[in-house]
Amino acid sequence: MAIEIKAPTFPESVADGTVATWHKKPGDAVKRDELIVDIETDKVVIEVLAEADGVLAQIIKNEGDTVLSNELLGTLGEGGAAAPAPAVAAQSAAPAAAAPAAAAGDDQILSPAARKIAEENGIDPNSIAGTGKGGRVTKEDVVAAVEAKKNAPAAAPAAKPAAPAAAAPVFATGDRTEKRVPMTRLRAKIAERLVEAQSSMAMLTTFNEVDMTEVMALRSKYKDLFEKSHNGVRLGFMSFFVKAATEALKRFPAVNASIDGTDIVYHGYADIGVAVSSDRGLVVPVLRNAELMSLAEIENGIVTFGKKAKDGKLSIEEMTGGTFTITNGGTFGSMMSTPIVNPPQAAILGMHNIIQRPMAVNGQVVIRPMMYLALSYDHRLIDGKEAVTFLVTIKNLLEDPARLLLDI
Structure with missing residues (x-):
């Protein structure tokens, strides 16, 4: 059946x-x-x-x-083994006793379990002498061949192997080659949403800079104890930004809202999308109710999303929704950018590279670790004053992390 x-x-x-x-x-x-x-x-x-x-x-x-x-x-x-392959004629140099088994096809002389082990280890079944009935290659025969392959001394390189055609450099000397590949559905959807965002909203970006001295000092002081206390979860910068964003969103609900037709939908929760880079493109899994999460829970969630994105294991539920997004171009060395809002959200926060720069502090020039922040927002919903004040709030919370604990 x-x-x-x-x-x-x-x-x-x-x-x-x-x-x-x-x-x-x-x-x-x-x-x-x-x-x-x-x-x-x-x-x-x-x-x-x-x-x-x-x-x-x-x-x-x-x-x-x-x-x-x-x-x-x-x-x-139905059935546990593959359908028989076409018969293969025995080579003239092969022993006569092996000819009947070879003529019957590989599937007849190789058990399914043995075939799987051989395929996983890149071993040609025809190179294994079968000890089973009628010359059948058993699982034990394949395991022995695998061990022999592992223990065999490495052969001296005879000549440098030719690079496969797919690995040819894009800019080959004197060769004007082109390669056309279809766009993946994810990449096509990303392109569609980016164009939609820029054509359907009045998008504007405001900038500020944050002194990361206090956050870096706090992280340096407690990172080992934090990791030990939370079962190996490391303390990063993203959790501070998520906590600061959720606190700022409480104070400026319009930044956490969205437009639905002629209505404004205000969300009484903070579902923070965290942009993660993967081989297939940029994906934005969502931390649900981030306002209720601890720093350890945020860091653990981000690490889990990163692993799933790399392995292509993110679910649709993990990618759906979100009321606000944070993206960190600083991971790749970006110093400043204008992130694009992810509809139907109203705003997105862009983090950037931390650079040691001379700053004037209390009339003195000192070197401080500085980061540029960018907030892109939908001007139809969020006024300029509100956007600037929101970004300043995040700046103040990060420059004095105690505010996050004291809720001030």
Whole structure:
């Protein structure tokens, strides 16, 4: 009985998806809960797992095809091993006793468990002498071959291998090459939303600078104790900015609001989106109710999002919503930028690189670690005075972190 492989049920905010990668080919053995295919949406990559053991019988939606919620992707047949491969003729130099087994095909002389171990370790099954019945290669034979490969002395390099074509430099000497690749759904959605943001709102950016001396001193003094007290969670700068932002949002609710048609929606909570860079592009997972979170909870949440973004494991729920966003271009060395608001939010805070600069303090020139801050906001909802005062509030809270504890 064939088992249908269907696309997952997409949330209302996701219209459809694209088949990104099939991890199995027709005829391949599949185990229950094993990854079969990735579906890429404009927010995240969703993994489709096997519902039972079997063999991938048919692929209906190929890579690059668009799929809807619960649409049929392929079918899974019964059985725990792959379908027999075409017969392979034995080489004339091979011993006569091995000819019948080779002629019957690799699947006949190799168990599924042995085949998987061989594939994972890059070993050619035909190079292994089978000790099983009829020349069958057993799991133990493959394990022994893996160990022999690990213990074998490294061969002296004969010649420098040629670089693969895909790794050729973009600027090849004297060669005017071009490469055209389709834009991923995530990149296309990012482009669409950036253009939408700039064309649908009256966006303006205001700047200020913050002296990071006190925050850096506090972090330096307590970072080891903090990490020890919170099970390895490290104290970073982002948690201070999130806490300062949530406090400022309480005082300036319009910055935490959004426009819905002709209505203004004021949010009685702070869901802070934290921009995270990944191989697929910039993603913005959301810290829910950040105003209730401790510094350790914020840092732990950010680290978790970073790992998930790197592995492509962020869920749609983690990427949806948000009332305010913080982005840190300083991670890559940016000194100043004008971040683009993430609709339907009304504002975004941009952090930048910390630079040691000469500053006038009490009539004296001193060297201080300074960071430029940028607040981009929707001028339809937020007045200039409100935006500037909001940014000054964040500056004051960071330059005197005790204010965050005393709520002043």
